Every structure is written in structure tokens, then in C-alpha cells.
Amino acid sequence: MKILKNKFFLTAFSVMALVVIVINLMPKPIDMNLEKLGNGQPSVVFVYDPGLGVSNQQAIEINKARDVIGDKVNFLIVKDGDPTSGGFRARYRARSADLLFFNPDGEFIDRKVALLSAEEFIEAMSGR
Numbered sequence: 363m364k365i366l367k368n369k370f371f372l373t374a375f376s377v378m379a380l381v382v383i384v385i386n387l388m389p390k391p392i393d394m395n396l397e398k399l400g401n402g403q404p405s406v407v408f409v410y411d412p413g414l415g416v417s418n419q420q421a422i423e424i425n426k427a428r429d430v431i432g433d434k435v436n437f438l439i440v441k442d443g444d445p446t447s448g449g450f451r452a453r454y455r456a457r458s459a460d461l462l463f464f465n466p467d468g469e470f471i472d473r474k475v476a477l478l479s480a481e482e483f484i485e486a487m488s489g490r
Contacts, residue, residue, distance in 0.1 A: 392424060392439040396450055400468020404435050404487055408476070409451065411442035411458035416476045420459065426480035427487075435487045463487075 392408070399405050408424060410417045421439075428437050440447040442458045454462055454470060463472040463486065478486075 392421060392428075392437055394439055394441070396438060396440070396447070398436045398438060399464050400466070401436065402466050403433075404466055405438055405464040405468070406435060406483070406487070407438045407440055407450075407456075407462040407464070409442060409456045409458055409460045409462075410439050413442075414459055416459055420461075420476040420478070423478060423480045423483065427483035430480065430484055431487060 392410075396407070399407070406424075408420060410421065424437050428435075440450060440456065450456070454473075456462060456473075459476040461474045461476060461478060462470060463474070465471050472486075474486075
């Protein structure tokens with residue numbers, strides 16, 4: 363019976379350790395707070411459309427760029443079809459998979475269409 367308890371403990375511990383590792387390896391979500399525009403840092407707003415495969419690929423590239431750049435740039439996301447972001451999308455005529463670049467004062471400066479690599483993000487944001 364003691365052996366069975368030890369196996370159960372070892373199995374439970376292994377499963378918990380695996381869950382902790384997986385959670386730590388997951389990228390942090392991309393912020394959806396558009397109030398960060400104009401907070402003194404350059405910003406990139408990505409119009410995420412879950413129906414487009416390129417959106418998932420772009421989110422991966424954004425996370426890679428964020429790992430390199432860190433908190434020097436606001437990486438933000440607007441979800442396609444979200445009623446709270448309708449005004450923002452209308453103001454900038456943003457379509458699905460658009461990437462909108464803003465200067466530190468929150469002024470719109472450029473638009474690109476996904477898919478941008480992490481290296482392209484880093485290059486684009488280093489000059490702003």
C-alpha cells in the first residue's frame with residue numbers, strides 16, 4: 363500500500379509540475395486597452411480577426427517582437443467585431459489584419475497589413 367501511495371504522489375507531483383511549466387511558457391496576452399495610445403510610448407494596434415489564419419500567425423510574431431523590445435512599445439490588439447472598438451476602427455478605417463502604428467503622442471503615423479515578422483516590427487519600432 364505504501365508503494366501505491368508513493369506512485370500516486372509522484373504522479374500527482376509530475377502532473378502539477380507539468381501544468382506549472384506549461385503556464386509559464388505561454389505568452390502573455392496582447393493588451394486590448396486602447397487608452398495606452400499616447401502614453402509616451404510608441405504603439406502598434408493589430409486588428410485581430412479570428413476567422414483569418416494570418417491573425418494567429420501575426421499574434422505569434424507580435425509576441426516574438428515583444429520579447430525582444432519589451433515594454434518600450436505598446437503592443438495592442440483590437441478584435442474584429444468587438445462593439446467597443448467600433449469607433450476606433452471607423453476613425454482609422456481599420457480593416458481585419460491591419461497594423462496601425464502610432465507615435466508616443468498617440469498620433470497615427472503608418473499602416474501595414476499582416477503578416478509582419480518580428481524582425482520587421484523591431485526595425486519599424488526602433489526608428490520611431
